[in-house]
Amino acid sequence: MNVLTLDGKEYILRTDINVFEYIYKTYGSLDEFEKKLDITVVKDIAAVMINEHFAFIGTPERVTENFVGARIMPRDFGDVAKTVLAELIDSIKSKN
Numbered sequence: 001m002n003v004l005t006l007d008g009k010e011y012i013l014r015t016d017i018n019v020f021e022y023i024y025k026t027y028g029s030l031d032e033f034e035k036k037l038d039i040t041v042v043k044d045i046a047a048v049m050i051n052e053h054f055a056f057i058g059t060p061e062r063v064t065e066n067f068v069g070a071r072i073m074p075r076d077f078g079d080v081a082k083t084v085l086a087e088l089i090d091s092i093k094s095k096n
Contacts, residue, residue: 004050006072014052
């Protein structure tokens with residue numbers, strides 16, 4: 001589990017099969033997703049991961065990519081991108 005802190009509030013990122021389905025439908029493949037990893041993509045997938053956690057815990061709260069983007073300072077973008085990628089990597093690593 002990875003966490004993004006936006007405006008002092010922690011948002012848990014969740015990557016499950018729904019997130020991978022979204023990535024494949026939107027970007028074509030994980031390779032294409034990684035090639036396109038820019039500000040727009042990071043905001044988009046961060047919002048999807050946050051919303052997936054909300055859906056998992058059964059809360060109606062949702063965020064948009066604009067909500068996420070408005071809370072990321074340019075100096076913090078690299079750290080946010082690393083956190084989003086770490087969540088994807090952690091979700092496919094073996095639990096052995």
